[in-house]
Amino acid sequence: MSPAKEALAKIRELKQKLAEAERGSNEQIAIVSTACRFPKSSDTPEKFWESLINKADETSEVPPERWDRDAYFDEDPEAPGKMYTLRGSFLDTIDGMDADFFGISPREATWVDPQQRLFLEVGWEALERAGWAAEEVAKSTGVFVGWMHNDYQNTATDVLRDLNPYIATGSAGSFLCGRLSYYLGVQGPSLAVDTACSSSLVALHLACQSLRQRECERALVGGVNVMVSPKTTVMTCKLQALSPNGHSRAFDATADGYLRGEGCGVIALRRLSDAQKDGDPILAVIRGSAVTHNGFSSGLTAPNPESQKLVIRQALERAGLEPQEIDYLEAHGTGTELGDPIEMNAAASVLGQGRDKNNPLLVGSVKTNLGHLEAAAGMAGIIKTVLAMQNNRIPAHLHFETPNPHIAWDSQPVEVVSEERDWPREKTKIAGVSAFGMSGTNSHFILEAPPVQQGTVPHLTGYSPAPDRVQSPLLPLSGKSKEAVAGLADSYCKFIQAHPDVDIADFAYSAAVDRRHFEYRAAVVPGTRDQTIALLEAVANGRETEGVYQGQAKQNPVVAWQFTGQGSQYEGMGRKLYESEPVFREWMDKFTSELSKYRSGNLQKIIATDGEQLNETTWTQPALFAIHLSLAELLKSKGIYPDVVLGHSLGQYAAACVAGMLDWKDGIRLIHERSRLTGGLPANGAMAAVFADRQTVEKIVAKYSGLSIAARNGTNTVISGPKTSIDEAEAELLKNEIRTRRLVTSHAFHSELLDPILDEFEDIVDSISFQPGHIPLICNVTGKALPPDFVADGAYWRKQLRNAVQYSESIKSLADHRCDILLELGPLPILSRIAVANWSGIQDSIVSTLNKDEDDSV
Numbered sequence: 001m002s003p004a005k006e007a008l009a010k011i012r013e014l015k016q017k018l019a020e021a022e023r024g025s026n027e028q029i030a031i032v033s034t035a036c037r038f039p040k041s042s043d044t045p046e047k048f049w050e051s052l053i054n055k056a057d058e059t060s061e062v063p064p065e066r067w068d069r070d071a072y073f074d075e076d077p078e079a080p081g082k083m084y085t086l087r088g089s090f091l092d093t094i095d096g097m098d099a100d101f102f103g104i105s106p107r108e109a110t111w112v113d114p115q116q117r118l119f120l121e122v123g124w125e126a127l128e129r130a131g132w133a134a135e136e137v138a139k140s141t142g143v144f145v146g147w148m149h150n151d152y153q154n155t156a157t158d159v160l161r162d163l164n165p166y167i168a169t170g171s172a173g174s175f176l177c178g179r180l181s182y183y184l185g186v187q188g189p190s191l192a193v194d195t196a197c198s199s200s201l202v203a204l205h206l207a208c209q210s211l212r213q214r215e216c217e218r219a220l221v222g223g224v225n226v227m228v229s230p231k232t233t234v235m236t237c238k239l240q241a242l243s244p245n246g247h248s249r250a251f252d253a254t255a256d257g258y259l260r261g262e263g264c265g266v267i268a269l270r271r272l273s274d275a276q277k278d279g280d281p282i283l284a285v286i287r288g289s290a291v292t293h294n295g296f297s298s299g300l301t302a303p304n305p306e307s308q309k310l311v312i313r314q315a316l317e318r319a320g321l322e323p324q325e326i327d328y329l330e331a332h333g334t335g336t337e338l339g340d341p342i343e344m345n346a347a348a349s350v351l352g353q354g355r356d357k358n359n360p361l362l363v364g365s366v367k368t369n370l371g372h373l374e375a376a377a378g379m380a381g382i383i384k385t386v387l388a389m390q391n392n393r394i395p396a397h398l399h400f401e402t403p404n405p406h407i408a409w410d411s412q413p414v415e416v417v418s419e420e421r422d423w424p425r426e427k428t429k430i431a432g433v434s435a436f437g438m439s440g441t442n443s444h445f446i447l448e449a450p451p452v453q454q455g456t457v458p459h460l461t462g463y464s465p466a467p468d469r470v471q472s473p474l475l476p477l478s479g480k481s482k483e484a485v486a487g488l489a490d491s492y493c494k495f496i497q498a499h500p501d502v503d504i505a506d507f508a509y510s511a512a513v514d515r516r517h518f519e520y521r522a523a524v525v526p527g528t529r530d531q532t533i534a535l536l537e538a539v540a541n542g543r544e545t546e547g548v549y550q551g552q553a554k555q556n557p558v559v560a561w562q563f564t565g566q567g568s569q570y571e572g573m574g575r576k577l578y579e580s581e582p583v584f585r586e587w588m589d590k591f592t593s594e595l596s597k598y599r600s601g602n603l604q605k606i607i608a609t610d611g612e613q614l615n616e617t618t619w620t621q622p623a624l625f626a627i628h629l630s631l632a633e634l635l636k637s638k639g640i641y642p643d644v645v646l647g648h649s650l651g652q653y654a655a656a657c658v659a660g661m662l663d664w665k666d667g668i669r670l671i672h673e674r675s676r677l678t679g680g681l682p683a684n685g686a687m688a689a690v691f692a693d694r695q696t697v698e699k700i701v702a703k704y705s706g707l708s709i710a711a712r713n714g715t716n717t718v719i720s721g722p723k724t725s726i727d728e729a730e731a732e733l734l735k736n737e738i739r740t741r742r743l744v745t746s747h748a749f750h751s752e753l754l755d756p757i758l759d760e761f762e763d764i765v766d767s768i769s770f771q772p773g774h775i776p777l778i779c780n781v782t783g784k785a786l787p788p789d790f791v792a793d794g795a796y797w798r799k800q801l802r803n804a805v806q807y808s809e810s811i812k813s814l815a816d817h818r819c820d821i822l823l824e825l826g827p828l829p830i831l832s833r834i835a836v837a838n839w840s841g842i843q844d845s846i847v848s849t850l851n852k853d854e855d856d857s858v
Helices: 003-025 045-053 114-130 134-139 151-156 165-171 174-184 199-212 231-238 272-278 305-319 339-351 374-391 482-498 504-513 529-540 575-580 582-595 603-609 617-637 651-659 664-679 694-703 723-735 752-766 794-802 807-817 831-838 840-844
Strands: 029-037 141-146 190-193 218-225 263-271 284-293 328-330 361-364 414-416 430-436 441-448 475-479 520-524 548-552 559-563 644-647 685-690 708-712 717-722 740-742 821-825
Touching: 029 045, 029 114, 029 199, 029 272, 029 374, 045 374, 114 174, 114 218, 114 263, 141 174, 141 199, 141 374, 165 174, 174 190, 190 199, 199 218, 199 263, 199 284, 199 374, 199 430, 199 441, 218 374, 263 272, 263 374, 284 305, 284 374, 305 339, 305 430, 305 441, 328 374, 339 361, 339 414, 339 430, 374 430, 374 441, 475 482, 475 504, 475 529, 482 504, 482 520, 482 529, 520 529, 529 548, 559 651, 575 582, 575 617, 582 603, 582 617, 582 664, 603 617, 617 651, 617 664, 617 821, 644 651, 644 807, 651 664, 664 752, 685 694, 685 723, 694 708, 694 717, 694 723, 708 807, 717 723, 717 752, 723 740, 752 794, 807 831, 821 831
Parallel strands: 141 190, 141 218, 328 361, 328 430, 361 414, 559 644, 559 821
Antiparallel strands: 029 263, 029 284, 218 263, 284 441, 430 441, 475 520, 520 548, 685 717, 685 740, 708 717
16 A cells, blocks of 8 residues: 555544544443332332422421431521521431441441442432342442432541541541442442532443543432431531521522432433433433533632533533423522522523523423432533423422512523422423532533333244233342341332233343342242232232242352253244344244245244154254254343253254254254164164153063154153054053153154164264363263263264163262253253252252243253
8 A cells, every 4th residue: 555545444434433532422321220218208219200290398307316406506697506497308217228238337337428328328229219120230330329418427526435447437428439439349330429519410421431432331329418417417507608597599589599419319321322222211311411610700719601501502502402401400499599590690691591481491490399308409500400200390489489580580581490390391391400609619410201112022034922811921029138028028029000001021020130139039920910919918018929039149150051852843933032032033043044044944944833844853952952943042141040951852963962962053963863863763663661660661661563662751761663562552551551641753762763874964963163161961871971071073063863762870960060040942841840850959959941831941
């Protein structure tokens, strides 16, 4: 390449990087969950919304357990060491953290600031509401928190002899975020931000920047404030910032200050493009944000209208919006005589452009409900606005009776939402949220309702959408104690009762894949909504009943996968998984495509619609092999891997692929040849399970021509051979009152009827490459694990096809591997019940199967 061409290529590369950087600087951010603990009963977003809609003023007098109200009260603002207000907004409890859940010892927990306790619990709830499993979170998640007061440490260190190492880690601001990052095991940015009352919005601004610059892939952002000491309230009274009358009356003529409040709000964030790609719930979109400082103004703590205008203009510019596109402003709204007029007039001068009285800027402030949560105030405003967008309603701004005369109401197109109302626009909802710090740091955010999330799942050829019917999924619960499991069951029960339209299948799926699972566990297999509630009530109340399973999980259990053999197929197997699980669908498509290289006919269409052809050996074997490995890949995609594998006859081919002995494409070819050869034999064979002792079965086999023992299953022995001999043997057994069951096969596997194809089959196998497995595989010819350096060949697979399956011995070999869990992968639960009967040790472990009536789900 000439120097000129190299220079041109470099210029193009730099231009591309510049364009990507410019796009990234304003990339939209999705809010994928919210969680909160706000005063009184507003301990969830749902309850918080009820409080807002019910126009609840959540303020109250100082609880007696916080401090002695009478001892610190004096109406005189100048009285030394006294406060002139008795009111605020308080959480019901700030000392109820489950310390053991977060790995905090009882001694250390004593010194952990309630702000840290709250942020841990609400941060965890936001994570679960986002549906972020542990593996996702561990990749790259940032933790950002706004805070400002350190009452707990100041109180704890009043006496020098009480100083100990736990005070620093329990109360320092850096540990608010640091402890949550540590507990979650995340390695993204972890920042505590103190800009006074704007702290949580500034933390949110930094989190958005971190996401845009790819410093993290996910972010938890919150704000927290707790009042454990009278000191800060006394100090704030000396600034004469608090309301003597005990109510926040933002923008009203009687506004005389704010009420201090406490609480915690946390939201989970992702880049919008990533959230859409992964199907995360998107509650709202952050279009833009900005942070400014007042600079030099009339006073250190005085607001600066020019800086407030600037922060809104910058946020608008970054959002790419015009002022008149903003429907609603969640104002800072402290209710102070100086602050209210400055804020309203500044906001109106920017956001009032392009408006008139018929299209006013709607304004409200959550401080009229909750008081001023200080460092958490901005987060309360964000969560309120998200809820308003979700519900298409703007809650009432309380205590607004006489408009503040210092605000130019007549000349400015603004309207305080004094009564609840519909959002003014149905389609695009856009709002601004402000928070201004007493230290001079201002922040403004612009939120938009989420885009409509649409998507269709392609259907397997020949399948139609499953008919609507009652779902019966497994609904799992877990906790770090039995009491925690009971409490979770009670929460689930109340949620379902409160939401009549909840889809039980969706609910169960979320409980299974979107939560981290702990040691103590329970599961219910519900049917209808009422049945689900009844079963959850049983778990909550500690009652044992049918349909409820409880136990304690073992740490790092040894897991075995077993693959079902021939005879487990049925028309339509795998349909639900194909429709609902992209990984399963991808691998089924791969197998169908690869098999088409060797034969005509569509594997998926036969599975879906042609049960008669599916039961022909030529198609049964590749169909089951495809189902087996698609299930295996699905489990691996969810972080589930085996420690040992085994398979029953045909199932051992999938086991060999999972063990790493055989490439899946070679496996398809091998199964094609195996099914072609066996399917080409005369269909004059049969197989039957005989429920008798070993000696009885051996006598029958020796008595009738051509019979062989095909499988020793422990609870039964399978015989195989010419159909006439099987008929005669079954007749004799029936006379002797010995039960038998004819198997659904077209040929007599593991019998001498296969001898004509064995040489050709061995030659074909020898043309395929094998390697030592990286996972132990229990051979069903011997019932023992293959040596670590074993490499299979034609002779091995010849014996595997011809000789009897030693299934009972294979199950007993699991004890040598200290197996705790045996998971059957296949269309029907054929092997698991036999496994339980063969090895008593497995009766105490989890035996999990696929079931035709349970939508083919593991």
